[in-house]
Amino acid sequence: MKILFVVSEVEDLVKTGGLADVAKSLPLALRDLGHEVVIVMPYYQALAKQFSAAECTPPQTLFSDQLPYEFAIREIRLETLQVLCVDYPAFFDRKGLYSDDYHAYGDNAERFAFFAHAALKSAQAINFQPDIVHCNDWHTALTPYFLHIDDSGFFNKSRSIFTIHNGAYQGTHHFADIPYLRPHYQLREQLDGDALNFVRMGIRYANKINAVSPNYAQELLTPLGSHDLFYEFTQRRADVSGILNGCDYSQWDPINDPNIIKTYQAENFAGKAACKADLQRELDLPKEPTIPVIGMVCRLTEQKGFGFILPMLDKLMQHNVQLAIVGTGDPEICRYLHEMAQRFPQKFAFHQDFSVRKAHMIEAGSDFFLMPSLFEPCGLNQMYSLAYGTLPIVRAVGGLKDTVVDVADSPQSATGFVFSEPNHQALLACVERALLFYYEYPQQFTLTQKRGMQTRFTWQSAAKAYESLYVQALN
Incomplete structure (x- = not known):
């Protein structure tokens, strides 16, 4: 044709x-x-x-x-x-x-x-x-x-x-x-x-x-x-x-990514820990290999779920977790994120910019990727995250629902964590479920990471x- x-x-x-x-x-x-x-x-x-x-x-x-x-x-x-x-x-x-x-x-x-x-x-x-x-x-x-x-x-x-x-x-x-x-x-x-x-x-x-x-x-x-x-x-x-x-895996593949400090693959996972340490150094977060990092790269808009994220940040910061957000957009969202980063410098890093290098570092160095969109026609970052063994935390909308399988729904084929209700309480509960999985079931967590890396959307x-x-x- x-x-x-x-x-x-x-x-x-x-x-x-x-x-x-x-x-x-x-x-x-x-x-x-x-x-x-x-x-x-x-x-x-x-x-x-x-x-x-x-x-x-x-x-x-x-x-x-x-x-x-x-x-x-x-x-x-x-x-x-x-x-x-x-x-x-x-x-x-x-x-x-x-x-x-x-x-x-x-x-x-x-x-x-x-x-x-x-x-x-x-x-x-x-x-x-x-x-x-x-x-x-x-x-x-x-x-x-x-x-x-x-x-x-x-x-x-x-x-x-x-x-x-x-x-x-x-x-x-x-x-x-x-x-x-x-x-x-x-x-x-x-x-x-x-x-x-x-x-x-x-x-x-x-x-x-x-x-x-x-x-x-x-x-x-x-x-x-x-x-x-x-x-x-x-x-x-x-x-x-x-x-x-x-997904363009020629650009998003941890096996041959020039933007990350050490490459890795599902069969040889050691490089991901080095990427996590490098991300923590880049964002001035404490270099703590056992603390889970939740990453996010996006336009800072209501569509990307900040109406759910901002109200639950205080409670999230009470957990043993690190949060890294990189992006530009709504000035009011930026202002609030800057304030939270100043209040919790050991747990939260916000960089109001965007670069291809930082986007790849977030995908490779995070344990989870946050994507609680109000709506999301398809979404690409959840696909990138899976390729890098970074478990997506998403809302069950649009392409997010088509590409991420919740741990609770199907443990044998799960690739991430999914919530439905459009409110901050549902998001916080989903994040807490993900953190519990990380701390309490480390072997299953690693298996889920590797399963995500073997998932392909071509x-x-x-x-x-x-x-x-x-x-x-x-x-």
Whole structure:
């Protein structure tokens, strides 16, 4: 099949989150299955600084309200993949991808409405006639609509897939603030008040809709988990499915990780103790090999469960434990974590920053990884944690429920600790259960660690599932 993969960011090119990981790994895995994949993304300022990408076609023009939008198409190679970059400086020659620090660009809707259309024009410009147009999150959610109204004949046999990586971000904007869409009366008739919801349009116009884990797909079909799009999802219930993301084990493997002080594997576990000591040194925590370390690396937001974490920190600090949190985000959460770290310097370390090296050190040096998310479409850190023999402590939502088996539910196949209720009491009880397991059952703890390291969530499996979804769309 010919697959046009439309996305706003790609690992190794530009990245703000997990979407970029998928946008590199999935196309590569689809290529390995024999499919021809072309990625389309915006040509951001950050890309222009990294690559001297040449124009691969003559200049292209789209018209809206009789106004011309002339843009260039530049080509970058990502391993063996062709990446087409839509170069429209007025929209993409900016410091950030979506925002300037914490302030989203006011014309994001205009920028990505244009990009959603320009992606199709780019495929047409290089004469790439896709069987599947695979769109990702709100930034590209209008591409199925533009495919639906296209009258060139070029895309007559093309079908669209809309993947929801995080349904909480929907691209809701006042229609009057999106000049590019003014002539599109079909969209005007589908406004919520005077606002256009990009994700809602993606759900309505795509041939198939999928989420990045089976459990998250089920949650989207419930009033509570649908992010206020329950009607839209239930109307398309037969076309909604979930495919679990894979994990890039070439980047996350303790056997050959250059970011950790000593490598290790399930059959030779000694290096993990050295990684724990190195993490304690890095974070100025007492070098105590027998005290369990709970690590956490994430964006500091309510979604990541800080509404549960902050109220239980005082009680957690009464236990014989060390807690290490690394990340940036909400200033109020940061302030509270700084205060707690000052109160409990022997037990709690908070570093308000992010680096790849520290993320790997946390995964390798911790005994547990804390991930009590309010919601989590798929999640990757719990997969990384399992690979490093670090037992996840998670809430039973989204992909966390699909990937972590609780010790109490199935001791013979357990890989971590899971709680359900969205409150700090349930989280604290789960953490205490994990600490009890660590102290009272050390042999079972080690066996569970090694079982986690032997668990694999591969992009090869995910790519085969997407292949089946594409065939369903074409049929």
